[in-house]
Amino acid sequence: MNFVPSDPDPTPGSAEHGFSPFFSTSDLTAATPSGVSPNVSSPSMTSRPDEFMLSQDYLSYREELRSLIFHTAQSAAPTRQGSPAGADEVKLTHELHNGHLQSHRDTARILSIGKRVFYLRNYVEQVASWLDMFDGDRVFGMQIPSLAQTSPPLLYAILALSARQIECKEKRKNSFDSLELYQEAIRLLAPLLVDRDVKIIPICVILCCLEMMSASAQDWRRHLEGCAALFSTFGVHGFSGGMLQAVFWCYARMDLCGALISDGTQCTLFQPSRWLPAGTEAHEARSLFRASQNPDMHANYSVWLCAKTCKLISDRTRYNELAEQNGCTEEVFTNRWLALWDELQVWLGTRPRELHPVKTAETKPFPQILYVHWAAISSNQLHHTACILMLDSMPKPLKLTMNLGMAGSTLWHAKWVCGISLSNPHQGCINNAIQPLWLAGRLLSHRSEHEIIIKLLRSIESTTGWGSCWRIPDLESAWGYKVRKSGSNAAS
Known part of the structure; x- marks a missing residue:
């Protein structure tokens, strides 16, 4: 399938949502303040x-x-x-x-x-x-x-x-x-x-x-x-x-969420190398996952790759900021980054047909991507999440020499993260989308996009009971303004 980016600068009047299970067309068509649900106090667990x-x-x-x-x-x-x-x-x-x-x-x-x-x-x-x-x-x-x-x-x-x-x-x-x-x-x-x-x-x-x-x-x-x-x-x-x-x-999915919450400072508690059978080398993982011929295992492969991404970034962060002697020098980091980026692209290119979307539509401000296989929803979203993390930490020399095409756009990945959650209402998958939505949301600049993300986070909590609204103040801090109860914006 061909991946086409959505418009990076959407206008409020350009929304064309047709099959979002979360919001009615009237909720999203204009993306105006009146289309935002009333603000409620966040039941932040903190x-x-x-x-x-x-x-x-x-x-x-x-x-x-x-x-x-x-x-x-x-x-x-x-x-x-x-x-x-x-x-x-x-x-x-x-x-x-x-x-x-x-x-x-x-x-x-x-x-x-x-x-x-x-x-x-x-x-x-x-x-x-x-x-x-x-x-x-x-x-x-x-x-x-x-x-x-x-x-x-x-x-x-x-x-x-x-x-x-x-x-x-x-x-x-x-x-x-x-x-x-x-x-x-x-x-x-x-x-x-x-x-x-x-x-x-x-x-x-x-x-x-x-x-x-x-x-x-x-x-x-x-x-x-x-x-x-x-x-x-x-x-x-x-x-x-x-x-x-x-x-x-x-458990691994919960462990990964914990690593994503740490914002680059920590890896999963259970190291990714231990997710594999004893004695398995890292380079053997790809063939090990693919040998099962099971779409569920290919989805688990995406979880493992995202955990490896958290591991790489946390190793580099701790080496640079805490002087931890973990061997993650500039050269080692660059080599690991290249190998992991290649593995992420191979994952995307070798997905079984069950993990491909059955329908895509390039609507604004977010694309619509519908999956029928449960595992396809979160595994693809985690792929885009890992790519965002990788691109944010890309070694400077590579930025000058590598042409990654569309896959090199953090904004494109961010919009797909949001589009996947808007189009697929599976409760387990929207629960697991809270951290990806936070990472993606920070990259978006248009207020119509911000309103939709905030409404989505509130919908996740009201639909499933899983706390998600605690991320709203974090996003508002990143955007530099708050979305008031009426939907109007206030400068910080």
Whole structure:
């Protein structure tokens, strides 16, 4: 397909949006102040914590879980080792599917209380699609709810996450269902952690996702550390196979978001080299990802490349600004930059047809790009995000000698980041778009573009419950003005 840039200087009267699932045509046609939704106070997790976050019970249980996870990770070895060959995956599935009759009775009792069946249905219909967006086998939507029938801690974990999503989405006050379920999940999880049982991994990742919904952006890495330690201890990585592989990639996307939040100062907690099987060299990754012949794995390849981009930039930042002796000299950085840029372009050129858009339209101020495959949405957006980061850090000598064509325009990539989110309403993908939209939004100069991005960020939060409005003041600071409640602009 041919990539054509949109007009870099759009005018308010030139919008031609025809199939944006987020906004009606009247919302966007003129991109005038009257088309902007009323401003609401940002429920920024950094400044307006709710009762869940402020609860001493939550804080104490969160620290207890963290302590138990690290104690498990520091143990000599897990009772049941993870296996790339999938042997323990089969064992794990067998154990959970063939639990004792008492476990079935326990889960029936759990679901008989209050609104728990409603929370389970919401998990399957809404939340699981976030976690499964790069997984056609739908491990979180189909396998894990089935396995939870004989695993009370797993059942409590998915109920807690679902309840928390509803509380955040509806901004419920004095609702503590998620806290009660979270506490019970940890209570029942503790013996499994002590036994260093591999079935703790999906439970801990789901609880980690709940904590991400409730954490300030600056505190994300603290919540991610425990799962990273477990993956290391159990030898789980992006090619472990089966359920554990799907769980790993769900965590990897959260880890990448944390790296993007750091704005070039930090890499992922779980280093990209450890996302591959032990002993795999970096140059072998391309063939390893492509060997699977699976569009989901090619999408995961985009996540890995974006993580490598964060790693490259953070290495250079720390070498220059903190005098960290990590070997990222100017020459080394330039060579790594060239190799990674080439890999990013190869990713784009070798995408399977499932990851190509089914429709594109060069409308203003943003192009419209529609995908039908879930994994295509975020993987393509992450590609453009990585390219923005790469171009922003491009070595000066290369700027004078390389002609990158359209791919060398940060503005073009930024508009595609925004266009992808505007055209594709999948909840998991718009959740994962918050940091890409922040990076892209900073590059845009026209007020009609700014209004649309702010409206999009508000829509993400109201649609999914995932905090996104905290990025609005950051964007307004970068633009030099605020968008008022009425949609009028005020100089800072």
